[in-house]
Every structure is written in structure tokens, then in C-alpha cells.
Amino acid sequence: MSGEVFFQQFLNALGLGIMYALIAVGFTLFFGVIEVVNFAHGEVFMMGAFVALIVSGILVAAGFTMGSLPLFVAVLVAVLIAGGIIGVLLEKFIVRPMRGAPDIMTLLITLGISIVMREAVMLLVPNGRNPQPFPNLMDLDSIQIGGVLIKPEAILSIVLSAILIGGLAYIIEKTTFGRYIRATAQDREAAMMMGINVKKVFIVTLALGSALGAVAGLMNGLSYGIIKFDMGFAASIKGFAAAVVGGLGNVYGAIAGGLLLGFLEILVVSVIPDGSSYQDIVSFIIVIMCLVFRPAGIFGERAYEKV
Amino acid sequence: MLTLVNVYTAYGSVPVLKNVTLEVPDGQITCLLGSNGAGKSTTINTILGFVKPKAGQVLFRGKDISGKSTESIVRSGVGVVPEGRRVFPKMTVEENLFVGACACSDKTRIKENIAKAYTMFPRLAERRTQNAGTMSGGEQQMLAISRALMGEPEILLLDEPSLGLAPLVVNDIFNTIKQLNKDGMTILLIEQNGAKALEMADRGYLMQKGELIASCTEKTAEAKEKLMTVYLNQQKGKEA
Ligand SMILES: Nc1ncnc2c1ncn2[C@@H]1O[C@H](COP(=O)(O)OP(=O)(O)O)[C@@H](O)[C@H]1O
Ligand SMILES: [Mg+2]
Numbered sequence: 224m225s226g227e228v229f230f231q232q233f234l235n236a237l238g239l240g241i242m243y244a245l246i247a248v249g250f251t252l253f254f255g256v257i258e259v260v261n262f263a264h265g266e267v268f269m270m271g272a273f274v275a276l277i278v279s280g281i282l283v284a285a286g287f288t289m290g291s292l293p294l295f296v297a298v299l300v301a302v303l304i305a306g307g308i309i310g311v312l313l314e315k316f317i318v319r320p321m322r323g324a325p326d327i328m329t330l331l332i333t334l335g336i337s338i339v340m341r342e343a344v345m346l347l348v349p350n351g352r353n354p355q356p357f358p359n360l361m362d363l364d365s366i367q368i369g370g371v372l373i374k375p376e377a378i379l380s381i382v383l384s385a386i387l388i389g390g391l392a393y394i395i396e397k398t399t400f401g402r403y404i405r406a407t408a409q410d411r412e413a414a415m416m417m418g419i420n421v422k423k424v425f426i427v428t429l430a431l432g433s434a435l436g437a438v439a440g441l442m443n444g445l446s447y448g449i450i451k452f453d454m455g456f457a458a459s460i461k462g463f464a465a466a467v468v469g470g471l472g473n474v475y476g477a478i479a480g481g482l483l484l485g486f487l488e489i490l491v492v493s494v495i496p497d498g499s500s501y502q503d504i505v506s507f508i509i510v511i512m513c514l515v516f517r518p519a520g521i522f523g524e525r526a527y528e529k530v
Numbered sequence: 531m532l533t534l535v536n537v538y539t540a541y542g543s544v545p546v547l548k549n550v551t552l553e554v555p556d557g558q559i560t561c562l563l564g565s566n567g568a569g570k571s572t573t574i575n576t577i578l579g580f581v582k583p584k585a586g587q588v589l590f591r592g593k594d595i596s597g598k599s600t601e602s603i604v605r606s607g608v609g610v611v612p613e614g615r616r617v618f619p620k621m622t623v624e625e626n627l628f629v630g631a632c633a634c635s636d637k638t639r640i641k642e643n644i645a646k647a648y649t650m651f652p653r654l655a656e657r658r659t660q661n662a663g664t665m666s667g668g669e670q671q672m673l674a675i676s677r678a679l680m681g682e683p684e685i686l687l688l689d690e691p692s693l694g695l696a697p698l699v700v701n702d703i704f705n706t707i708k709q710l711n712k713d714g715m716t717i718l719l720i721e722q723n724g725a726k727a728l729e730m731a732d733r734g735y736l737m738q739k740g741e742l743i744a745s746c747t748e749k750t751a752e753a754k755e756k757l758m759t760v761y762l763n764q765q766k767g768k769e770a
Contacts, residue, residue: 399628406618406629413616416578418604418633418681 227371232493238377238446240485241384245439246462247469247477248391249432255472256408256428259318260326262333264436265459266340267309271437272357272450273344274305279358290362298360299383299441306437310429318425337455345452354451357444380442387435388478394431395474404428408472436462457503464506468513470520480521484509531556531685531716532577532608537586537596539569539576546572548740550586553733553747554685554718559711561719561727563761564737570720571613573737574687578610579603591684605633609683613690613720615674619663623654626662626673630680640680647676650706668699675706685716692723704730724761728754736761 246268253261278301279294287294317336321329345351363375395401407414407424415421439458444450465484469476488505492498513520532554539547546569554560564570575581577588579600588596595603604610618626627647631640648655651672657665662673671691678686688707692700700723708730711717721727728734728746734757736744744760746753 399632402621402625402629403632405621409618409620410616412580413612413618414629415580415600416604416610416612416616417629417677418601419629420601 227369228493230369230371231373232489234373234377234381236486236489237482238381238442238485239488240482241381241388242439242442242446242481243461243465243484244388244478244481245384245435245442246458247465247481248388248474249436250463250466251469251471251474251477252404252428252432254466255474256404257318257425258326259321260330260333260463261313261318261429262330262459262463263313263317263337263340264333264433264462265455265457266337267306267313267433267436267455268440268443268458268462269344269450269452269455270309270340271302271306271440272444272454273348273355273440273452274437275302275360275441275444276355276357276450277348278302279360290359292361295361299438302437302441303434306434307430309437310431310433311426313433314426314429318429319422337459341452341455348452351452354449357448357450359448360445374446376445380446384439384442387438391431391435392474400424400427460503461506464510467510468521470522473520473522476520476522483521531591532718533587533589534573534577535587535589537576537588538584539572539581540584541572541581545584546740547576547583550737550740550742552735552742552745554716555733556716557711557714558732559707559717559719559730560733560735561721561731562735562737563721563724563727563757565722565765568737569740570737571689572740574610574612574689574718574720577603577608577687604681607682607684609678609681609686611671611674611678611686611688611691613693615667615670617662617665617670617673617677620661622659623662623665623673624658626677627680630677633681639682643680643682647679651676667695668702671695671699671703672706675703679710683715685718686710687718687720689720690722691719692721692726700726724765725758728758728761736764738764 246264249264250261253259275298279289279298282294282297283289287297317332321332361379363379366373366375366378395404403414403419403424404427406417406419407421411421443454461484465480466477468483469478469480484506487509488502491505492502495501534550534552537547537550538545550573562570562573572581576583579598583596587594590606590608618629621629624644627644628640631643634640653669654672654676657669662670665673691703695703704726707717707719719727719731732749734746734754735742736757744757746757
């Protein structure tokens with residue numbers, strides 16, 4: 224493999240990995256704080272992509288220029304907000320009513336709602352059954368590094384994802400409300416005894432995780448230029464795999480797990496002949512190996528383990 | 531300050547508290563004794579609204595708080611040091627204290643209260659950046675007490691604060707409780723360490739299988755002795 228190809232693949236892996244990380248932190252937060260496995264999370268990813276598509280269309284009709292910075296920022300904010308709102312709705316109509324029900328019931332309900340979300344997008348978006356071309360939201364000059372021509376969208380996605388993940392880590396580690404989130408994850412009853420409004424913690428957690436998941440969908444559209452109503456399923460599997468690898472409940476583990484998965488997939492694709500047909504199997508193998516050999520994740524412990 | 535009137539509590543269909551009536555008067559130490567599984571922690575869970583009483587009232591400053599959310603009960607002035615301490619293990623000492631102050635929005639007051647906690651327990655000041663889960667049981671208990679005080683409660687509920695601690699540390703904790711009470715704090719103290727708790731209490735109750743079977747409401751040696759005799763007989767009956 225030449226150095227240039229290697230560098231290109233490295234960037235691909237980084238882009239893919241950080242997108243998985245963006246999805247995985249949601250899974251791991253929901254599990255760590257609320258103790259739910261939310262399989263509707265992949266559909267939030269899908270909806271993020273479609274919200275970006277629709278909002279950019281509206282903005283262009285309103286006079287914004289496709290590919291301009293204001294349009295991109297507006298779309299990004301819209302996707303963050305839409306993701307947050309979907310998260311709040313999921314809390315109110317799925318997670319809260321299912322409180323106290325057996326875990327498997329909640330899991331099945333989130334699977335059920337994910338089918339509803341998928342079908343709704345398929346039916347409501349014009350020609351929704353087919354793949355939709357994703358607009359080039361941000362016109363950027365191609366970048367050349369050491370003779371390698373790099374897709375600027377890739378760099379944009381990586382930088383933005385890194386900023387968002389950093390922002391989330393900051394909120395959790397440094398802010399007052401982040402402390403309440405961690406306290407709730409470590410000992411929910413004790414958190415209530417301190418007067419923490421645990422319901423609010425759940426809502427904010429779902430809003431934060433879902434906002435990041437939705438942005439991951441936007442990144443996916445940007446990177447591949449095409450989106451489809453059923454893109455959420457694979458995102459769920461991979462985000463969940465990354466979270467399991469990192470140890471469910473461990474935010475930094477989820478980030479590491481996402482990156483690891485991204486790099487492994489690209490490795491498989493570029494090293495094994497006809498490897499791209501195996502790409503999607505990697506996450507299954509990883510999850511199974513993890514559950515068999517290291518059920519607590521590669522780091523061996525959950526960051527916010529219960530007492 | 532706090533009164534339970536004919537309280538019945540059940541977990542699902544399993545009844546625990548039966549017709550519990552007890553009073554925690556202003557500025558006093560009231561202790562609730564009883565062996566394991568008697569329903570002492572359930573009494574606290576009922577006061578805090580973790581379980582709603584099936585019948586009866588929980589009056590805090592004359593107002594019925596049964597049915598309110600735990601959050602609002604705590605914020606209205608009920609501080610708690612839970613059984614087993616329950617400090618947040620992966621947070622530093624100082625972060626634990628900040629979480630305890632979640633009902634307080636005044637930053638300077640929070641800082642003052644943290645300083646007070648460090649004066650009361652210099653050990654906590656030494657360990658302010660250490661994760662609470664790595665501290666000894668006694669240090670965790672000091673933290674649990676300080677954390678509860680960060681909410682500036684009017685009444686402090688302590689659930690077996692001496693559990694699992696070395697005798698010397700138990701002495702420290704009991705002295706702290708006495709000092710808090712001297713400074714005006716109303717206290718409900720739950721203990722299996724009956725003699726020690728009763729000795730410093732103004733008032734005592736004995737619980738057995740969810741019912742109060744004896745009490746002493748006067749702070750006289752005879753009244754305490756009578757309660758202690760029932761308590762010791764009960765313990766002996768258990769052993770036999
Ligand atoms: N969450 C719960 N669900 C069902 N039963 C419980 C629960 N907590 C306690 N109990 C039962 O209630 C009784 C009283 O328990 P508890 O109040 O913890 O006793 P104590 O604190 O005096 O040791 C025990 O028989 C216990 O098994
Ligand atoms: Mg108990």
C-alpha cells in the first residue's frame with residue numbers, strides 16, 4: 224500500500240470511526256444513566272439526515288445559497304435541535320411510560336418505534352422508498368496534503384464530530400448539570416436523596432444523546448452524498464457494537480469503541496480481497512467476541528458503574 | 531418538626547409498616563431502634579417518598595408530604611444520610627459536596643458550606659480531589675453527613691451511620707451527631723447500636739416487624755432504661 228493510499232484510508236477510517244463514536248455515546252449514555260437500550264437511536268441518526276435534507280431545501284427556497292456557511296450552520300443547528308426534540312419525545316412517550324417494566328419489553332418497544340419511524344420517513348418523504356441525493360451543504364476547496372487530494376467533507380465531518388464529542392465530555396465532566404447526570408448514573412436513589420430532579424436528568428440525557436446521533440446522520444449524508452430511509456438499522460448495530468466494545472455506560476469507552484470499529488472496518492475493506500462485502504460483519508463479530516470474552520468492554524469496567 | 535401518623539407502608543403487596551405513629555420534635559435527637567428487617571429503612575423511604583404510604587400521614591412542619599416527590603421533599607428541608615452511606619464513588623469528595631448542594635443556587639453560600647464541612651472534617655479537606663469510592667468507610671460516612679448538610683436541611687435523617695465502622699470511628703460519628711444537634715439540628719437517628727444511640731437521644735422508639743412496640747418520650751434515665759430492657763429482651767429472644 225502506498226503512503227498516499229494509506230493516508231487516504233486512514234482518513235476514511237477516522238471519519239467512519241468518529242461517526243460511530245457519535246452514535247455510540249448516545250447508546251452508552253442511555254444505558255449508563257437511564258438503564259435502557261434504545262434501539263430507536265439508529266432512526267434518530269436517519270432522521271437527522273432527512274431533517275438536514277428537508278431544512279436545506281426550505282432554506283434554499285427562502286433565499287439561502289446552497290453550499291454557503293450560513294446555510295450549513297443553520298442546517299447543523301436545525302439537526303441538533305430536531306435530534307434533541309426527538310430525544311425528549313422518546314423520553315416522554317417511550318422511556319418514561321416503560322419505567323419499571325422488564326428491560327426486554329423496553330428494548331422491544333424501542334425496536335417497534337424504530338420501525339414506525341423508518342416507515343414514516345419512507346411514506347412521508349416524496350419518493351421516500353428510494354435513495355435520496357444529499358446536497359453538498361458546504362462548498363469547500365479540495366485540500367492537498369503531501370500530494371494526496373482529500374475530500375474536504377471528510378475533514379469537516381471529523382472536525383465537527385470531534386468538537387461535538389468534546390462538548391459533550393465537557394458538559395458531563397465540568398458543568399453542574401453534568402455532575403447531576405453522573406450522580407444519577409452512579410446511584411440513582413442517592414441522587415434523588417440529594418434533591419436531584421432525576422426526570423429532568425433523563426430528559427436532558429436523551430436530548431443530548433439524540434442530538435449527537437442526529438448530527439451523525441448529517442455527517443453520513445455529507446460524506447457519502449446519499450441517504451435512505453433504512454440507513455438507521457446499520458447505524459444502530461454499529462453504534463451499539465461500539466458502545467458494547469467500550470463497555471456500556473462508559474462514555475470514553477464508546478468513543479474508543481467507535482474509532483476501533485471504524486479502523487477495523489476499513490482494515491477489512493482494504494486488506495481482504497473483496498473486503499467491502501464483509502465490512503458490515505465486522506461489528507457483529509466484535510460484539511459477539513466482546514460479549515463472550517470481555518462483557519464489561521475492552522476497558523474492563525464501566526466508568527459510571529453502580530454501587 | 532416531623533410526625534408520622536398511623537402510617538402503613540407496603541412494597542407491592544408485601545406489607546411492611548403497620549400503624550406507625552412517631553414524632554421527631556424540633557431540636558431533639560429521636561432514635562429509632564430495631565433489629566435487621568424491622569422496617570427502619572422503610573420508615574425513611576416512606577418519609578422521603580420513595581414508597582408512598584398506603585394509609586396515614588407524614589407531616590413535615592405540619593404539612594402532609596406523603597405523596598410528594600422525593601426531590602421536593604428533600605428540597606423542602608429534609609436531609610438524609612442513607613444506609614450504607616451511598617456516596618457517589620466515582621466523584622471526588624468536593625464533587626459529592628456540590629451534588630449535595632443541588633437545592634441551593636447561591637454560589638457563595640455553597641462555597642461557605644463546603645468550607646464549613648472541611649472545618650468539621652479536616653480529613654475531607656485533605657481528600658477533596660480523591661474519588662469517594664476509594665476512601666475508608668469512616669471517611670465516606672463523614673462525606674455522607676457533610677453532603678446531606680450541604681442542602682441546609684432542617685431535619686437530618688441518619689440510617690445506621692455506625693454500620694460497619696471501627697469503634698473509634700463510631701465514637702467520632704456519634705460525637706458529630708451530638709454536636710450537630712447542639713447547634714440546633716433536629717435529628718432522626720436509626721441505629722442497631724441501641725445503647726449508644728439511646729444514651730444521647732431525647733426520645734426513642736423500638737420497632738419490630740414493622741410496628742412500634744415500645745417508646746420513651748421523656749429524657750429520663752428510667753424511661754430510657756425501660757425501653758432498653760425491652761430492646762435487650764428482644765435481642766435475646768432473637769439469639770435464643
Ligand atoms: N424494595 C423492597 N421491596 C420489597 N421488600 C422490601 C424492600 N425493602 C425492604 N423490604 C422488606 O421490608 C422489610 C423491612 O426492611 P427494612 O426497612 O430495610 O428493614 P431495616 O432497615 O429495619 O433493617 C424487610 O422484610 C425487607 O425484606
Ligand atoms: Mg435498614
